[in-house]
Amino acid sequence: MKKRRETTIQLLACSVAVLIVVSGCIGQEEEKTTEPTITAAPEGPVSGGAYIEAMADDVQFLDPTRTSTRASIYVTRTIYDSLVVYGDDMSIQPSLAESWTVSDDGLQYVFNLRKDAKFHCGEPFTSEAVKYTIDKIMDPDEHSPIAYLYQEIENVEIPDDYTVVINMKAPNALLLENIAHYNFGLIVCPKCSEQYGEDFGVTAACGTGPFKFESRVPGSKLTVVRNEEYTWGPSCRSNTGPPYLDSITWRIIPEEATRLIELEAGNIDLARDISPESLAELVEAKGVNPLLYKPLNNWWYCFRIKDGSERSPLTADINVRKAVDYAIDKEGIIKSFMPGAILADSWLHPSVWGYDAKIKDYVRSYDPEKAKEVLEEAGWTDTNGDGTRDKDGRELILKCMTLPTTTWQNICTKTQYDLSQVGIGMDIEVYDSASFFSLATKGNWDIYLMNYRFSNADILYYQFHSSQAPAPNRIPWEDEETDRILAITRSSTDSQERLDSYFWVQKMAVENCLTANLFYEKGIYGVSDNLHIPSVHDSEELDSYIGIWKEPSTSHTIVLSACLAGICFILGANLMGCSVLDLLSRFK
Amino acid sequence: MRMKKYILKRLLWIVPLIFLVQTLLFLLLTVIPGDIAVLIATPNAPPETIEALREELGLERPLIVQYIDYVTSVFRGDLGKSFIFRLPVSEILVGRLINSLELVTVGMMIAVVAGIPLGVIAAIKRDSLYDRFICTGVLFGISVPLFFIELMTILIFGLYLGWFPVSQRGGPIWTVEGLRHIILPALCLASICLAMIVRLTRSSMLDVLSEDYILTARSKGLKERVVIVTHALKNALIPVVTVIGLQYGFLFGNTVVTEVIFDWPGIGRLTYESIIMRDFPLIRGAVLCIALVFIVINLLVDLIYLRLDPRIEYD
């Protein structure tokens, strides 16, 4: 009798706990629905509102001449201005430089600067600042990470306050694009840079940009506020005057699940670095929608040809490389892990100057049977019947390197399965980014997954020119013919000739199967409904936030009484858990 | 006085310990492949840029020179500048350390405030229905993986019910915003050490209740409540206090997962990220901070233990 009484008490206690929790939820639910509906959305841009954005990695620091990490670029684009910027159609548009002329032999560039721009510290913007910035980047003791972009510049002359002359050692047709691209062309204020020295960009930053640096808590938050006197915005942007937003705050949230939840809870307005897997979730969530943009983000598997420091690669044999290219199910990856991505047929994104549709007929498509044939012909047969092919004693098990992020691992796991269907084994080794790149340069691997964003065709130079051998040309592909053609792409002034040489390089890469190009990724932002972004063009700029504006929104009110219900919940779960266990352990 | 000598002896021991911790850390860091220069420079940067960056960060100097500078600089009080943020390490650490201490303290307070009464009641009502509830609940508590509790809390509280924010720190705990932000991570941390405290209070209370002096106290005609509070509790809490101290140290060292999931800007997460980024000065600073907190807590625990239990002399 005593036993039965105890079990009834237990069940009673559990039901009470559940009741409390359920009532807590219901109470909360009603409150939400009775919230006043948001007033009708105003048509034109409304100025005001603090804009909060969440990113995965932290900003390094804010001196454009000394940092080049992606996260830092988002912030420096708002604090500094560049001479020229990309228009929506990826054409070069004027910004701080009103106009510019290029000499016929491509050795001299003359920029005429705007006269109304001013630095945040009040100093007027003159050509002296441009010379100071470029000299600082090229100065060897500064160890600037972006010095390699300006290798060809001889020197910079400033005849008067508002004209800048750049003389080149060798012609480089891509100089303007390099300046426009990301933060390489941003101009720093000489006075502040000298004044703060080492701490410039760390504790203070001064440029001509639409926002001024305000505060920073390393590893968690960074805030910039509106620059009221800003009237010299680039003409191609929708708003050239002071930005609509009062301030921008970047919050560092490494965990993607948490970023999404903060977005849906309304604590942030925009979430960057959303992986494609969460696209479905963003679509159904209330009050939030995904904003898809096409960054020039090319995913590819890079093959190793030459011997590494300790290991000779299996992919030295071209047939293995071709078989791998045939065996990878690119559509399958796109369908499951990369919704919205488009199949890559060559190195260059269709919207990048230098892309040529003719490359399509050289590209290999998914054909496992063909892959098996190629392997059979090359003598890779499965002699010991263990499921993977081998040849004169060496098992065909590729060593693949990847990063720990979920999307990277998913793609590699999918490829591993695809390759196993045609008898090629693959061991996946996960390294965090610091060791990934240095090990990749050492070369003791067969294949590694890589994704890189580059807005002009110059990427081919870095990937295939022998001068770039240990890195970033990690294949490494050393071939005079390719070097000669690549030199033309940079030096010649005739655009058709550059187009043909770009095409030649891409065809060479596909024929020698140096890489297995997968797809161009569709970038995803999670954006809350009350945010309006005029345009996001391919180089992932949010046109430096000038055009973005926010509707006045009612922030979510969260009932404080929920604390009690919360604790009841944990107690309830505990009681339920242990009564189940107790009943379980009571049986004889 | 004996106590001061004892504390001095313990504090003196910290100097060699820091030296040993640093050496072990330095060995580990030299073995880890890859370095920060590769990370800061874009993947497309040629090797010269990476060499230049290594030069600037002083990674090119021979290992011995780096080691000596690495170890002695702590005693000079200069923890150096973080490779990534280029801010002095001490500036970054102070804020992050306070955040972590705040989170762990609130978590531990919840666990203690809930744990000790539960343990005492379970001991008094031994083998009753209530006692068996608590025991199975405790087994449940110590077996569940922490990240599971946290993910579920985020899913249920953060997402479906939306009662509490699940990320960032809203400010100090005396502000409403600060409280709202700390409640979920603190509850999760509390849930794992709550079970431990309840179990320990119960067993030490049972030990004490079976002692002879409790019988003497009862034979004096004292009320049961008085016997429990003045006589039994004081004795039972001595071992509990030591374990709470050790638990605090254990919890403080293991907040990495909680801080990563709840995006709490604590020192655990800072260590994790700095190891991923190979930012040596930051790693060294963070690990030293955690080690120092560990030592201070253990010393405090021993002092409280001595203070509570008169029988033990300061050996």
Add this chain to the structure above:
Amino acid sequence: MDEKPLLEVKNLSVNFYIRHGVVNAVTDASFKIRKNEILGLVGESGCGKSVTALSILRLLLEPPAKIMGGRILYKGEDLLEKTEKEIREIRGKEISMIFQNPLSSLNPVLTIGFQVSEPIILHQNLKNDEEVKRRTVEILRQMGIPEAEKRLKEYPHAFSGGMRQRTMIAMALSCNPSLLIADEPTTSLDVTIQLQILKLMRNLRRDVGSSILLITHDFGVAAQLCDTIAVMYAGETVEYGSAVDVLKDPKHPYTKCLLRSIPRIDVDIERLEPIKGSVPNAMNLPDGCRFHPRCPYMIEDTCEKIKPEARQLTEGRLVRCHLYGR
């Protein structure tokens, strides 16, 4: 002579319900103590004498222990009927108790002064501290503790075994109880200290006038101190009488064997006669007379079957054995 006894225990029986079964620790214990008298409750360890003592003050933990029957009359009232609140009034004030192991009977983390003054504050409701302190120091000095004033702040671990036992006695007698129960007070002390404690307890009767229930397994101690002796075996009182009668002329076979197995100075016996067999297990006691398996004078088919009653031989002289009750 037959004025009402201070404490009378009649047919007390106590069981313990533990996981392995039921232990009947005490089956039929009866004895009485008159005012200003010292009764010795003697028996081997495990015969239930401590349980009897604890059940007088109802100090047994209810869940495992349960008092099955019998009555404990103290000044005419049955202590078993009293409520928790009433019994607490009696503990420390009317009846108080000291225990066997002084090392663990004092709370290690509370000062001596505090522990001794607790019953004083509780029962004699002396409110101001000065009054309490004076009374504590006085009772401690009375028990022979040197510089009592200075010792109040010290902790039990600073005291020796004998000193702690004196403190225990001081604590017990601080409210002038009329009955002191001493559960083997001298067993864990060495002989010289034992003598001092025994002398102290003898003086108690003279100065304070309280009667004492002394529980021991050592006949020597009982002989020195007690007026009357009750012998217990396997949960039952088998013999009761004045100390002289029981020691000089033991009636019950168990008492005889016990006395015979103790070495004596005046008589030189080559070999001591141990009692054959061993103490019965309290979980399944033999039926009939509990001692019959070990009894040299066992009568066929009466001792095994019939449970002997406690018979009155002469005034104040009882024995539970078939030999005397034909």
Add this chain to the structure above:
Amino acid sequence: MQKREILDFFTKNRSMSVGISILLIYLIAAIFAPLLSPHDPYEQNLDVRLSGPSREYPFGTDQFGRCVFSRILYGARISITIGIAAVLFGLIIGSGLGIIAGYRGGLTDLVLMRLMDVLMSIPALILALAVVAALGRSIPNMILAIGINALPLFARLSRSSVLSIRTMEYIEASEAIGTNSFNIIRYHVFKNCFSPLLIFSTLHTASAILMAAALSFLGLGVPPPTAEWGLMTAEARVYLRQAPYLVIFPSMVILVLVLGFNLIGDRLRDMLDPKLRF
């Protein structure tokens, strides 16, 4: 403790049998995984991707369409081996050091214990993190990382039990009759350390498994596509909303296994550690 008494205490005690049965179920699942699992754990099938628990897939499918139930069965092998191997590593080396330190005393004791202090003062997860980052992600490295954390705990435990009996007369007696220190350690010292070490290693296996899961969760565990519970939870984090069961099932499985070890550890402590038996 005679055999009989352990046996009867063992059978009569319910929670010990619950613990043992949990462990047995897991061992059977690990050993007979190929027979029991309905599907090949590595076989991908993208059309049934992320589908909920159904008759065909008892625990639903993950982002590659692999059957979660069979992956959990195969995962049992890895998780249990990591847990037990890490504890064995800690037990053998840790208690070895502890016994030597305790028995020898003097300088060796001081040096060894100070070394253990150093290991203790670096938090467990950070130490594991550094070891895995240094040696790369693989099962042996994980075992090493978790084992190193267990080292100081075992050393301290075995040292304290050695010290407690070091001063006992029977040790001096056997020294007096000339037995060399190795035999003394082998017979007397080890016997005495046996029960606390047994209890501690059972309980520590539980926390070793939890640590392995935490390491995988931080992306420092085994490389994909291995079927390991911690990795499965880590990968499923992104699908927390779409497919919460992907996180719930592996975590529940970890919970029940750790519960089993805790149950056994507790009852062992009650049985073998006289001080606590009541």
